[in-house]
Amino acid sequence: MNSLPVTRELFDAFMVPNYAPAAIIPVRGEGSRLWDQEGREYIDFAGGIAVTGLGHAHPRLVAALTEQAQKLWHVSNVLTNEPALTLARRLCELTFAERVFFANSGAEANEAALKLARKYSADHFAPDKREIIAFTPSFHGRTLFTVTVGGQPKYTEGFEPLPPGIRHTPFNDLAAFAEMISERTCAVIVEPILGESGVISATPEFLQGVRELCSRHQALLIFDEVQSGNGRTGDLYAYMAYGVTPDILTTAKGLGGGFPISAMLTTAAIAASLNVGSHGTTYGGNPLGCAVANAALEIFSNPEVLAGVRRKHEVFMTGLSRINQRFGVFRELRGMGLLLGGELAEAWRGRSRDFIKAALDEGLLILVAGPDVIRLAPALIIPDELIAEGLNRLERAIARLLS
Numbered sequence: 001m002n003s004l005p006v007t008r009e010l011f012d013a014f015m016v017p018n019y020a021p022a023a024i025i026p027v028r029g030e031g032s033r034l035w036d037q038e039g040r041e042y043i044d045f046a047g048g049i050a051v052t053g054l055g056h057a058h059p060r061l062v063a064a065l066t067e068q069a070q071k072l073w074h075v076s077n078v079l080t081n082e083p084a085l086t087l088a089r090r091l092c093e094l095t096f097a098e099r100v101f102f103a104n105s106g107a108e109a110n111e112a113a114l115k116l117a118r119k120y121s122a123d124h125f126a127p128d129k130r131e132i133i134a135f136t137p138s139f140h141g142r143t144l145f146t147v148t149v150g151g152q153p154k155y156t157e158g159f160e161p162l163p164p165g166i167r168h169t170p171f172n173d174l175a176a177f178a179e180m181i182s183e184r185t186c187a188v189i190v191e192p193i194l195g196e197s198g199v200i201s202a203t204p205e206f207l208q209g210v211r212e213l214c215s216r217h218q219a220l221l222i223f224d225e226v227q228s229g230n231g232r233t234g235d236l237y238a239y240m241a242y243g244v245t246p247d248i249l250t251t252a253k254g255l256g257g258g259f260p261i262s263a264m265l266t267t268a269a270i271a272a273s274l275n276v277g278s279h280g281t282t283y284g285g286n287p288l289g290c291a292v293a294n295a296a297l298e299i300f301s302n303p304e305v306l307a308g309v310r311r312k313h314e315v316f317m318t319g320l321s322r323i324n325q326r327f328g329v330f331r332e333l334r335g336m337g338l339l340l341g342g343e344l345a346e347a348w349r350g351r352s353r354d355f356i357k358a359a360l361d362e363g364l365l366i367l368v369a370g371p372d373v374i375r376l377a378p379a380l381i382i383p384d385e386l387i388a389e390g391l392n393r394l395e396r397a398i399a400r401l402l403s
């Protein structure tokens, strides 16, 4: 037995310094609460960055995982497996999709979507139709292709040369997009609600207009629902609330409730371009991940759970407004379902991380979306009592920051 203490110092000693984790180390979670090494309890309004949508250690996910763990973990894609087939069929039944590709992370699902769009264009159109249009600000992952598509210099600097054929235009600006899209455009990728980039919802006119222009120019429309999907916004996928259907949809984060799995959904006609051997992944669609996602999907696609998300949105908004009436730290409170953003008032701009620290000191986990926005992404099924107690802790944290 290795009895050496496991401490936060080990991070700096042994791990690549690309993250700056907090001082505490959580060791156990249950529902919307976590406990650290010292046994201190935290209320979780962060959800592992919009991932643990059913909270920690949900009994039905634990059962699905342990049951599958005793049967079959991995067979590779040389063989298929029952959990993957069940999950693919279910996702198609519940959405516009007719075909599914599984991967392990959001970036990989987007990578697959962008590669599919290029390949589809190569199969059907002239060689000059390969351009991809994305919006600023946005976030699509950290592979070289997806991070370039994301278009944020702070994430691409130093990693040049970047893949070519990618253009950017402002989010929610339909006129600018209309200027840019052309016969050379093969695909357009957009987050219906900007997650990392500030919790900003697309306007219905913008998404509708983007859809129409994509159809007119025979460009594929990709919705990146890595963060907005899986019940997070109060609909199974955010596109359903907008009534705007993409050609390709990617999702990840909440899909496995904490087990790494992602999916790219599309139509049969478009999927045909990913013919045998054209793309792949070793772990994508593995039985463990798919078994957990099947259990998670059954819960978060339940209309009562989705109605609960919309109701809890109001509970949060009421509580946050009340806190803001007292302190005036937010210039705007926004978001959909349980993806909530509070944009900081002028005096607090650039200081979102101070709020994370203050909340942690009060026993509350929250997120930021850039330097100016506080983001909350709690479990879809967080009990009202924990919302109330978490908001009390947030109020104490802000009072402390202001004092």
Ligand SMILES: *Cc1c(COP(=O)(O)O)cnc(C)c1O
Binding pocket: 104, 105, 106, 107, 108, 110, 139, 140, 141, 142, 191, 195, 196, 224, 225, 226, 227, 228, 252, 253
């Ligand atoms: C988190 C996120 C990604 C990247 O997902 P990873 O699993 O970290 O690769 C892509 N797009 C959006 C919208 C995201 O929120």
